[in-house]
Amino acid sequence: MMNSRRDFLQKLTASAIAIPFLSSANAWDQPVNLVRNPDGPVLRVALMGLGGYASIVAKAMQDCKRAKITGLISGTPSKLSEWGTKYNVPEKSRYNYENFDDIKNNPDIDVVYVTTPNALHHDQVIRVARAGKHAISEKPMALNAKEGQEMVDACSEAGVKLLVGYRMHFEPKTLEVIRMRNADEFGKILFFQGLSGFRIGDPNQWRLNKALAGGGSLMDIGIYSINGARYMVNEEPIWVTAQETKTDTVKFKEGVDETIQFQLGFPSGAVASCLSTYNMNYLDRFFLNGEKGFAELQPSTGYGPIKGRTNKGALTQPHVTHQTLQMDAMAGIILDGDSPVVAVDGAEGVKDLKIIDAIYAACASGKRHELNL
Numbered sequence: 001m002m003n004s005r006r007d008f009l010q011k012l013t014a015s016a017i018a019i020p021f022l023s024s025a026n027a028w029d030q031p032v033n034l035v036r037n038p039d040g041p042v043l044r045v046a047l048m049g050l051g052g053y054a055s056i057v058a059k060a061m062q063d064c065k066r067a068k069i070t071g072l073i074s075g076t077p078s079k080l081s082e083w084g085t086k087y088n089v090p091e092k093s094r095y096n097y098e099n100f101d102d103i104k105n106n107p108d109i110d111v112v113y114v115t116t117p118n119a120l121h122h123d124q125v126i127r128v129a130r131a132g133k134h135a136i137s138e139k140p141m142a143l144n145a146k147e148g149q150e151m152v153d154a155c156s157e158a159g160v161k162l163l164v165g166y167r168m169h170f171e172p173k174t175l176e177v178i179r180m181r182n183a184d185e186f187g188k189i190l191f192f193q194g195l196s197g198f199r200i201g202d203p204n205q206w207r208l209n210k211a212l213a214g215g216g217s218l219m220d221i222g223i224y225s226i227n228g229a230r231y232m233v234n235e236e237p238i239w240v241t242a243q244e245t246k247t248d249t250v251k252f253k254e255g256v257d258e259t260i261q262f263q264l265g266f267p268s269g270a271v272a273s274c275l276s277t278y279n280m281n282y283l284d285r286f287f288l289n290g291e292k293g294f295a296e297l298q299p300s301t302g303y304g305p306i307k308g309r310t311n312k313g314a315l316t317q318p319h320v321t322h323q324t325l326q327m328d329a330m331a332g333i334i335l336d337g338d339s340p341v342v343a344v345d346g347a348e349g350v351k352d353l354k355i356i357d358a359i360y361a362a363c364a365s366g367k368r369h370e371l372n373l
Helices: 002-015 052-061 077-086 100-105 118-130 145-158 172-182 217-233 322-336 346-365
Strands: 043-048 067-073 111-114 134-137 162-164 189-197 239-245 259-265 271-277 283-290 294-297 308-310
Touching: 043 052, 043 322, 052 067, 052 322, 067 077, 067 100, 067 322, 100 118, 111 118, 118 134, 118 145, 134 145, 145 162, 145 346, 162 322, 162 346, 172 217, 172 283, 172 294, 172 308, 189 217, 217 259, 217 271, 217 283, 217 346, 239 346, 259 346
Parallel strands: 043 067, 043 111, 111 134, 134 162, 189 271
Antiparallel strands: 189 283, 239 259, 259 271, 283 294, 294 308
């Protein structure tokens, strides 16, 4: 494993992948290496909720330079045993949902990455904060903006950081588009389109349970277009309109959205037109249009590789597993105080939740809703 890890890191260095951080006024002119401080301390991570996504994160973390799995939290004893053996986590650092408050006494854990269903994030993150540990919440951070703000406040009061698992904020092709926009290579931004969707399978899964998911496609996949509109246009929207379409009331019950189209307006006059759905495949595309050029990412938010082009040609940055990039970058944020190009803190998560709240309200009212982020 050590040899493969060393080979992986050598390949990264040879590829000269860069992730810029806003540490100075001219940071865009001085991109730094993939791992900003490769010899810095290692972030010790406990994974909470050992399901499908945690498996992806855990595998990706094996190639991290600055993040390591040192704790596990699950309600399933067999998973704790299996994962503990696989990732060399001792029994003293394995917890269930009843006793994980005891992490406060565990010096081998710096942060807990919460990957449980949406409705559980709020209470679990607050418990993590009260135990004196930093928290990473998978997106969406909560079911609504009120819950999200309570999480932010709890972490602030405890003196710990709260981050959100926005992996795309560290993806090289995405960052190249942002760099080009900041360098005015597209000119004045006029329009953004975000298409986020797939045909969901098992009708009994938690993502189609309003009590656990808080909604439907918008909470799970549409949030990528919401968040993407903000970091691609580089403004906060000031109004939203939205329309819901539901063709299958058996799979998509009351409160679980199947398809939502929504539009965002920005202070500069730029507009965004987006689609979120659980009933159409092949929808994973961002398009940014400016007076002097354009950028297209398709796929734009899948696990990769992301593919993209601009009016100047194809984007050629090498693909690296998103969660590997994310966790190494988050180590820098938590341990070194790095400031990423696109924020991943709790305040960022609350802004997306405010927009989600407004989209649902606009669907219900049929009216334009003003935003103040």
